[in-house]
Amino acid sequence: MKRAPSSPFTRGLFAVALTSLLALGCEGPEVKPTADGRQNTRAARIEGSLVVQSRARGNAVVFLYRADSPPPPQGSGRPLAFTVIPASELFGTALGDNSPGPFTAPFALSLVQPGSYVLRGFIDADTCRFVPQPCHVSDFNPWYGVTSEPNAGDVGGGGVDPTTGATRILEVTTDADGWPVPLTGVSVSFADSATVPFDRPAFQVAEGREFDTASTSVKVLTLTPQQFTGAVDQRPPGFWVQFVDANRDGIPDDANSDGVPDFWPRVVVRKLADVPGVVDENDLDRNGVVDDEGVDYARVSGGKDGRPDVAVLAAGLVADPLLAALRDEQGNPRPQPVFVPQLRVAIQNRALDARDPAAPALLSNVPAGRYSVTLVQSTGQTWRVPNELDPTLAEAVGLPSVPSQAFVLDVR
Numbered sequence: 001m002k003r004a005p006s007s008p009f010t011r012g013l014f015a016v017a018l019t020s021l022l023a024l025g026c027e028g029p030e031v032k033p034t035a036d037g038r039q040n041t042r043a044a045r046i047e048g049s050l051v052v053q054s055r056a057r058g059n060a061v062v063f064l065y066r067a068d069s070p071p072p073p074q075g076s077g078r079p080l081a082f083t084v085i086p087a088s089e090l091f092g093t094a095l096g097d098n099s100p101g102p103f104t105a106p107f108a109l110s111l112v113q114p115g116s117y118v119l120r121g122f123i124d125a126d127t128c129r130f131v132p133q134p135c136h137v138s139d140f141n142p143w144y145g146v147t148s149e150p151n152a153g154d155v156g157g158g159g160v161d162p163t164t165g166a167t168r169i170l171e172v173t174t175d176a177d178g179w180p181v182p183l184t185g186v187s188v189s190f191a192d193s194a195t196v197p198f199d200r201p202a203f204q205v206a207e208g209r210e211f212d213t214a215s216t217s218v219k220v221l222t223l224t225p226q227q228f229t230g231a232v233d234q235r236p237p238g239f240w241v242q243f244v245d246a247n248r249d250g251i252p253d254d255a256n257s258d259g260v261p262d263f264w265p266r267v268v269v270r271k272l273a274d275v276p277g278v279v280d281e282n283d284l285d286r287n288g289v290v291d292d293e294g295v296d297y298a299r300v301s302g303g304k305d306g307r308p309d310v311a312v313l314a315a316g317l318v319a320d321p322l323l324a325a326l327r328d329e330q331g332n333p334r335p336q337p338v339f340v341p342q343l344r345v346a347i348q349n350r351a352l353d354a355r356d357p358a359a360p361a362l363l364s365n366v367p368a369g370r371y372s373v374t375l376v377q378s379t380g381q382t383w384r385v386p387n388e389l390d391p392t393l394a395e396a397v398g399l400p401s402v403p404s405q406a407f408v409l410d411v412r
Contacts, residue, residue: 042179044172046117047108048186050085055098055192056125056155058138060085062188064109067116067169069289072380075357076268078288080117081109082142098130100192107188114180117170119159119188122196127153134235144388144397145278146232146405149381152199156379157190201265201375201383202226202234203343204404211411213349213366219409220318221373223343231399232389239265240377241322242337252333260319263326264337264378267345269409271311272370277393278386280372282308290355297353300362309353311367312360313411318344337378345373347409371409 050060062083069077087095090105128135136154141147150156159168173181206222225236243252244262252261273279279286282294294308325338351367352360374384388397389405 042174043111043113044180044182045108045110046112046119046170046172046183046186047106048184048188050090050103050105050107050121050157050188050190052090052103052123052155052157052190053101053192054123054155054190054195055100055130056123056127056153056195057087057091057095057098057129058123058125058154059087059140060090060105060107060121060123060157060190061140061142062107062109062119062121064112065118065120066289067118070118070167071120072376072382073264073266073378074380076288078286079120080287081111083107083109084140087138112172112180112183114172114174117172118167119170119186121157121188121190122150123155123157123190124150125154136233139231139233144399145384146234146387146389146399149200150196151233152196154196155190155192156194156196157188159186159188162187162189196379196381198240198377198379199234199236200381201239201377202228202236203239203375203383203385205373205385205407209408209410211347211349211409213411217349219347219349221345221347221409223345223373223375224341226402226404228389228400228402234383238339238341239343239375240337241265241317241326241340241343242378243326243333244378245333250333250335261323261333263317263319263322265317265343265375267315267317268374268376269313269315269347269371270374271367271411272372272386272408274369278372278384278388278390281311281369295367297351297367298364299353300364305353305361307355309363310355311363312352312354313366313371313409314348314350314352315345318346343375366411368411371411373407373409 063079064081065077071077085105091103124138124140126138136151161168203223204226211219227235242264271281273281282291290308296304297309298304351363354360372384376382385407387405388399389402391401394401
């Protein structure tokens, strides 16, 4: 961090103080390198260049994720670090026009530990420069979940293989003495072809929050769009819905082989920590990685596995209203997403440990407590309730209070 310049008066005081100490002959305390753990931290950096081919204008944001904990839609990881490259530095004299570039600028991420990583990012575009209302100004704020993701008109990017376009895994290694080796020459690409087509799936819930799992096998929630303007600017006219087709063979996927196609958006109903606020259980530092210590629940297969769990409820979109919208007159799947005015979410009285999302383990009982509800779009954009717009949280952080955003599922 750049230091502010000191004034002559401050420098004078420092000189006097230093002279006085020397004159008194005071001996400084013994300093042991091991007294501060940060002195022994061995970290490297990742640096390189942004390459932008876009007519959008705005700051560029680059995020660092663990390779085994990628962001949505591939995973649920949160960034370990980020850096912002100012628009003036990236676009230079072209900041005031809409020429497509290419534009380049350096970037760097420091204090990176040895490991495997991926880079993601976006141009936080000010679309009001070139298009009429509705539009978005640059509004990225990393400190709150409701302001930390791209909106319609932002331009996506990431560290990819320039030949195949596949996500590039970055390996930070160590030298013979165990010191991390800086990773240089990394390229992060942005292009108009990755423009985000719509806003985040902000929603509100119509039903009550109680779910008595002993007497009710399924809880159905109706989600309707929630629009905001101001510090939080989200104006979804509905929900973008489409079939999941991960291998792009034109056939909707059915990952759990239940005979019902899989849909975007996906639904995640996760247990919150038993503390005030919006913190997930067993992720108290909110880094998207399961804590080393935490709550461990018994499994149907027998006993506990000795590791903190990611407790989620089995949940998904009610299919019938969506199937008609997603198939054409001949019954063939539509390749493009369609808007629907509401979503119905069916939540079962079954809990799983999703620490390993590829092999969730059924728990013997449904843990009681508060649960969040999250929608994940195919673009990777998400929305979750509860969030920082909860009136009990919003005022303290300078955000608008929206009662609907305080919703939690109370499981008994």
